[in-house]
Amino acid sequence: MAKTKREINGHANSPNSGSTDQILAKEEKNQKKMEKMKMETESEGRSCSRSKWTRFxxxxxxxxxxxxxxxxxxxxxxxxxxxxxxxxxxxxxxxxxxxxxxxxxxxxxxxxxxxxxxxxxxxxxxxxxxxxxxxxxxxxxxxxxxxxxxxxxxxxxxxxxxxxxxxxxxxxxxxxxxxxxxxxxxxxxxxxxxxxxxTPCTRYRPFRISGPRGVSKLYLTCSPSESCWDCLPQVPVGTDTxxxxxxxxxxxxxxxxxxxxxxxxxxxxxxxxxxxxxxxxxxxxxxxxxxxxxxxxxxxxxxxxxxxxxxxxxxxxxxxxxxxxxxxxxxxxxxxxxxxxxxxxxxxxxxxxxxxxxxxxxxxxxxxxxxxxxxxxxxxxxxxxxxxxxxxxxxxxxxxxxxxxxxxxxxxxxxxxxxxxxxxxxxxxxxxxxxxxxxxxxxxxxxxxxxxxxxxxxxxxxxxxxxxxxxxxxxxxxxxxxxxxxxxxxxxxxxxxxxxxxxxxxxxxxxEEAEEEEAEELMEVRVEAVANSEAEEESSSLVTHKAAKDPEAMPEAIESML
The missing domain is CATH 1.10.3860.10 (Sodium:dicarboxylate symporter)
Structure with a gap:
């Protein structure tokens, strides 16, 4: 009986039983992590939507x-x-x-x-x-x-x-x-x-002229006995409003x-x-x-x-x-x-x-x-x-x-x-x-x-x-x-x-970019031309003759000719 009890206890405390508990514990941890990540994702989505509404x-x-x-x-x-x-x-x-x-x-x-x-x-x-x-x-x-x-x-x-x-x-x-x-x-x-x-604004006023002794009188187009304002000629006068x-x-x-x-x-x-x-x-x-x-x-x-x-x-x-x-x-x-x-x-x-x-x-x-x-x-x-x-x-x-x-x-x-x-x-x-x-x-x-x-x-x-x-x-x-x-x-x-x-x-x-490219191309052509001319001068047979005519510039050449 004791042996059976030990075996049962041993089975209860076996390594397989411990590994099963560990697996269950890991699964629970993973599930909790997944739930936590899901909650964080949802909160991020809510905060993102809130930020969008806030920006809007x-x-x-x-x-x-x-x-x-x-x-x-x-x-x-x-x-x-x-x-x-x-x-x-x-x-x-x-x-x-x-x-x-x-x-x-x-x-x-x-x-x-x-x-x-x-x-x-x-x-x-x-x-x-x-x-x-x-x-x-x-x-x-x-x-x-x-x-x-x-x-x-x-x-x-x-x-x-x-x-x-x-x-x-x-x-x-x-x-x-x-x-x-x-x-x-x-x-x-x-x-x-x-x-x-x-603001300039043209208005019309009745026209007046000066009478015999400089007295201003109305210029009427009807009979002198009438004094109708409608008979007055309207003259445009520049005013400001x-x-x-x-x-x-x-x-x-x-x-x-x-x-x-x-x-x-x-x-x-x-x-x-x-x-x-x-x-x-x-x-x-x-x-x-x-x-x-x-x-x-x-x-x-x-x-x-x-x-x-x-x-x-x-x-x-x-x-x-x-x-x-x-x-x-x-x-x-x-x-x-x-x-x-x-x-x-x-x-x-x-x-x-x-x-x-x-x-x-x-x-x-x-x-x-x-x-x-x-x-x-x-x-x-x-x-x-x-x-x-x-x-x-x-x-x-x-x-x-x-x-x-x-x-x-x-x-x-x-x-x-x-x-x-x-x-x-x-x-x-x-x-x-x-x-x-x-x-x-x-x-x-x-x-x-x-x-x-x-x-x-x-x-x-x-x-x-x-x-x-x-x-x-x-x-x-x-x-x-x-x-x-x-x-x-x-x-x-x-x-x-x-x-x-x-x-x-x-x-x-x-x-401007096209002009710069043309200018760069011209500069390259010019540099090549200058380099070629210098090379020709150095290899030319006239260098010695030119040096002979220019004693100050080439004294060594003059001495050799002498």
Whole structure:
């Protein structure tokens, strides 16, 4: 029994039994390791996904906040509009949005001047002239196409047909009159550099002449007994209106930058000053951008609160609004991206995806100039456009490139013609296209520039301007998509110029490399030729003869000959 017990105990403590326990222990350890590795992998995957979301939010935080500000502004405006606020309370409610506009306008002047001076001074005259020519051609071409789209849509949709009963009295609108001729607008544009602080604006005043003893009297065309002011001949007088003369600043800054570059070393210090000033302005812009979502919320909300009987306006002018916005969608969603793709062979919507913040700012502020700071920042940081290109071309585009404005102006001109049952001939249609394209250049420097430009077009084709108040009533709706299209045209123009500049730099680099290779080949040929000539001189039989004729150079040869 004892032996059996020992055998059993011995079997229980046998080496095979120990090895089995060890194997089980190892398997448990391996299983624990696998579970631990699995948990670590899952935690790494979660941390990786968290880091991706963190990077996404950090990259698109401004876009998310800005779009959220617009949506919250719509909801806040609809909620507050039921409270029947007084005019003073509306002003207080709109103050945060007004603060945003004031801050953006504060940086426009230093941003435009410093950007253009540093941009014009950093580019050489040849590339500056070429890029400027391409930019002008792009701006004029796209604006002319936009005008054609507006006229075509107005004739297809016919917003004014059947709306003859629509008048300003039924909508309780004030009349808008135009005291300006077409030629006066072009004269104002030609005088923009003369006064940088004020905007040139031609007005008409009654003409007075001096009487017999130097007494001033009215020059009347009717009988002397009448004193009718309507009989007075109206004389154009050049005056100035309050407001920043952006077009004059653009021209002055460009010429000043070119002049600084011509100075050479003497102008380098001032160029560095403008560059530093420009960078400091962009730092201010980055600070202001964090206030944009809050200000946009109150801008949109205050505009909704100020609306009175918007349903009647939209239903009465629905066709006009639809034609204008459809033209903006066609031009901004099809034409401009196709032009960008034709030049660059790149996806235009990838480029536009980095500009959501400027588009939202343009939609809320209805101002290309106020959108300029955020546009420059996003074009450079999100799309990698060269600073010299963006800060040179975007301020110009914000002033002279008005594709969206050209569309709604042409639609409005045809709408008013249809409203008055006036048939437009081919000459008048061509006049609308040319006048809208040319006069949109100065629209940014004129108060209510879009409406005044429509008045210029109507005067050019001989139509009355009494119905302009209809355009002014719904301008706050159409002007939002108008500004978005204007900003999009500027941004895509900067992208095209950046691509052209890169292609030119590549060509120039290839030419320089080819010239260097040719120079190296010529040097090699020259070195071989020199080596061969030296070898010939050493082996020539004339060496002794030459040495005989030159006793100072070869005295040993002379002695041997003697």
């Amino acid at each position: 939010l950090a990259r698109n935080l401004m876009v998310i906040l800005t779009v959220s500000g617009v949506l919250l502004g719509v909801g806040l405006g609809m909620a507050v509009s039921r409270m029947q606020l007084t005019r003073a309370q509306m002003t207080y409610f709109a103050f945060p949005g007004e603060m945003l506009l004031r801050m953006l306008k504060m940086v426009i002047l230093p941003l435009v001047v410093c950007s253009l001076v540093s941009g014009a001074a950093s580019l050489d005259t040849r590339s500056l002239g070429k890029l400027g020519g391409v930019a002008v051609g792009y701006f004029l071409g796209t604006t002319l196409v936009a005008s054609a789209i507006g006229v075509a849509l107005a004739f297809i949709i016919k917003p004014g047909v059947g709306a003859a009963a629509l008048n300003t009295n039924s909508l309780a609108l004030e009349s808008v009159t135009a005291d300006k001729e077409t030629v006066d607008s072009f004269l104002d544009l030609s005088s923009v550099p003369l006064a940088l602080k004020l 309050d407001g920043m003369n952006i077009l004059g600043l653009v021209l002055f800054a460009m010429v000043f930058g070119v002049a600084l570059r011509k100075l050479g070393a003497e102008g380098e210090e001032l160029i560095r000053f403008f560059n530093s000033f420009n960078e400091a302005t962009m730092v201010l812009v980055s600070w202001i951008m964090w206030y944009v979502p809050f200000g946009i919320m109150f801008l949109v909300a205050s505009k909704i609160v100020e609306m009175e009987d918007v349903v009647l306006l939209v239903t009465s002018l629905g066709k006009y609004i639809f034609a204008s916005i459809l033209g903006h969608i066609i031009h901004g969603g099809i034409v401009l991206p196709l032009i960008y793709f034709a030049f660059t062979r790149k996806n235009p919507f990838t480029f536009l995806s980095g500009l959501i913040t400027p588009f939202t700012t343009a939609f809320a502020t209805c101002s290309s100039s106020a959108t300029l700071p955020s546009l420059i920042k996003c074009v450079e940081e999100n799309n990698g456009v060269d600073k010299r290109i963006s800060r040179f071309i975007l301020p110009i585009g914000a002033t002279v490139n008005m594709d969206g404005a050209a569309i709604f102006q042409c639609v409005a001109a045809v709408f008013i013609a249809q409203l008055n049952n006036a048939e437009l001939n081919a000459g008048q249609i061509f006049t609308i296209l040319v006048t809208a394209t040319a006069s949109s250049v100065g629209a940014a420097g004129i108060p209510a520039g879009g409406i005044i430009t429509i008045a210029i077009i109507l005067e050019a084709i001989g139509l009355p301007t009494n119905d302009l108040s209809l355009m002014l009533a719904v301008d706050w709706i159409v002007d939002r998509t108008t500004t978005v299209v204007n900003v999009e045209g500027d941004a895509l123009g900067a992208g095209i110029l950046h691509h052209i500049n890169l292609q030119e730099m590549k060509k120039k680099k290839q030419q």
